[in-house]
Amino acid sequence: MDIIAGILDALSIFFLVVGLIFLCLGMLGLLRLPDVYNRLHATTKVATLGALGVLLSIIIQAGYTPMGVKAFTVAIFILLTAPISGHMIGKAAYHSGVKLCEGTCLDEYGPEHGPQEVPKRKK
Amino acid sequence: MKRRTITYMALPVVWCLVSGEITLGSVLLGLLFGFIVVAPFSELYRLDEVIHPTGDWISKIPKKLMYFYVLIKEIIKANIAVAKIVIKPTIDIKPGIIAVPIRTKTNIGITGIANTITLTPGTLTVDISDDKSILYVHSIDATNPQAIRDSIRDDLEHYVLEAFE
Amino acid sequence: MITLEQADFLALIVMVIALMPSTYRVLYGPTLPDRIAASDAVGNVLAMIFALYAFQGNSIFLMDVAMLLSIISFVGTVIVAKYLDTGEVL
Numbered sequence: 001m002d003i004i005a006g007i008l009d010a011l012s013i014f015f016l017v018v019g020l021i022f023l024c025l026g027m028l029g030l031l032r033l034p035d036v037y038n039r040l041h042a043t044t045k046v047a048t049l050g051a052l053g054v055l056l057s058i059i060i061q062a063g064y065t066p067m068g069v070k071a072f073t074v075a076i077f078i079l080l081t082a083p084i085s086g087h088m089i090g091k092a093a094y095h096s097g098v099k100l101c102e103g104t105c106l107d108e109y110g111p112e113h114g115p116q117e118v119p120k121r122k123k
Numbered sequence: 124m125k126r127r128t129i130t131y132m133a134l135p136v137v138w139c140l141v142s143g144e145i146t147l148g149s150v151l152l153g154l155l156f157g158f159i160v161v162a163p164f165s166e167l168y169r170l171d172e173v174i175h176p177t178g179d180w181i182s183k184i185p186k187k188l189m190y191f192y193v194l195i196k197e198i199i200k201a202n203i204a205v206a207k208i209v210i211k212p213t214i215d216i217k218p219g220i221i222a223v224p225i226r227t228k229t230n231i232g233i234t235g236i237a238n239t240i241t242l243t244p245g246t247l248t249v250d251i252s253d254d255k256s257i258l259y260v261h262s263i264d265a266t267n268p269q270a271i272r273d274s275i276r277d278d279l280e281h282y283v284l285e286a287f288e
Numbered sequence: 289m290i291t292l293e294q295a296d297f298l299a300l301i302v303m304v305i306a307l308m309p310s311t312y313r314v315l316y317g318p319t320l321p322d323r324i325a326a327s328d329a330v331g332n333v334l335a336m337i338f339a340l341y342a343f344q345g346n347s348i349f350l351m352d353v354a355m356l357l358s359i360i361s362f363v364g365t366v367i368v369a370k371y372l373d374t375g376e377v378l
Contacts (some may be wrong), residue, residue, distance in 0.1 A: 009292055012292070013292070013295055016295065016296075016299055020299055020302050020303065020306075022202055022206065023303065023306050023333065023336070024302065024305075024306045025205075025206045025209050025210065026329065027306045027307070027308075027309045027310050027329065027333070028209055028210075028309060029205065029206075029208075029209040030309055030310050030313055030325070030326060030329060031309035031310075031312065031313065032209060032214060033208075033209070033214065033216075034214065034216075035218075036319060036321045036322055036325065037218065037247065037249075037261045038216065038218055038263060039313075039322065039325055039326075040247055040261075040325055041205055041245070041247055041261075041263055042205060042209060043325055043326075043328065043329045043332075044241055044242075044247065045198070045201050045202055045205050045241075045242060046202050046205050046206060046209070047329055047332055047333070048198075048242075048332075049198060049199070049202045050336075051332055051333075051335070051336050054299070054336045054339065054340060055336070055339060058339060058340065058343045061292070061343065062343065065143075066142075066143030066144055066348055067143070067342070067343060067346075067348055067351060069139075069140060069143040069144075069145065070140075070141070070143045070348070070351040070352070070355065071339060071343075071351065072140070073140040073141055073143075073355065074335065074339060074351075074354055074355050074358060076140075077355070077358055077359065077362075078332065078335075078358060080238075081358075081362045082242075082332075083237070083238040083241035083242055083248075084238070084362075084366070085328055085362055085365045085366060085369070086241055086247060086325075087237065087241060087247075087248050087249065088365065088366050088369040088370065088373075089321055089324055089325050089328070089365065089369050090247060090248075090249040090250075090261060091249055091250050091369070091373060092321060092324075092369040092370070092372040092373040093319070093321035093372075094249060094250070095372075095373050096320070096321070096372050096373070098319050098321055100218070100219075100220075101218065104217070104218055104219050104265075105217045105218075105219050105265055105266060106219030106220065106221065106265045106268060107219060107220050141355070143348065143351075
């Protein structure tokens with residue numbers, strides 16, 4: 001039994017460390033990437049996996065208890081809602097006229113959906 | 124089957140997950156709370172509409188599990204791809220918005236493929252066209268738009284079509 | 289060799305440090321959608337802090353706080369984004 005408990009502890013710490021690394025990278029991406037759309041890439045993907053890693057670590061340690069079931073519920077909720085909020089923010093940003101960043105090479109969404117044109121290169 | 128019946132069947136499961144105790148008493152309590160909660164909102168959600176679930180919902184469960192496997196694999200790939208971009212000392216990206224034609228017609232299929240695209244490498248769904256046939260996808264690397272269209276059509280939409288339609 | 293409790297405590301410290309960049313985005317973000325996205329991320333990380341703290345203190349009710357925080361963060365994000373998009377909420 002000691003071996004199984006040790007393996008579970010090691011697995012839990014592994015998922016916790018992976019989750020924390022991805023959470024920090026998501027926040028770093030929020031700081032470093034150039035415009036709203038690219039920042040949404042960082043928050044919707046990387047921060048979601050970080051949150052899932054932390055919750056998976058809690059689930060492994062708690063097992064089938066009320067605590068574990070609630071952590072499972074939070075995990076499912078975050079997995080379902082993170083893409084939706086990213087989609088809403090992206091659409092609202094485009095319609096309210098936030099410009100795409102400078103390196104953008106393609107915009108097929110079209111000027112008729114928002115107040116902006118295809119972005120001009122600045123010298 | 125009316126939508127009201129499905130709601131009454133789904134709410135006890137939600138209550139069990141939220142309260143953390145999966146017992147018979149918890150299910151009954153969830154049923155009671157379901158009746159109380161649904162009553163004021165019955166006009167808001169068209170609960171008396173009759174829906175016809177497609178017949179082979181049960182037989183598609185293996186394909187749904189396959190879809191979740193593909194989803195988790197793609198999520199991990201996506202995170203490593205974005206994390207590599209974030210961690211580089213100089214950020215050198217060429218993003219862009221691409222129009223991607225889709226074949227799914229039902230609402231749940233479109234929801235599934237939009238969420239899958241958002242969780243997969245380097246792409247983020249921004250909007251859908253008015254006739255529900257084109258998704259506008261923001262990609263973090265848009266130098267080769269045809270390759271992104273091909274990869275979405277072949278890798279992801281295949282599994283979504285099998286699982287939800 | 290550190291124990292599991294110490295690992296959880298270190299994780300809490302790391303997560304509080306990870307909140308700082310998104311707080312900068314909320315305060316100084318150049319546009320409004322930047323601030324919305326950053327506050328959504330702050331809500332998610334705060335929910336994770338509460339979940340880990342609930343597990344460490346073995347208190348089930350703090351896990352409810354984490355659940356409610358993630359739900360309210362999602363609903364607030366969607367409402368503000370929809371207001372920015374169409375000019376009305378409902």
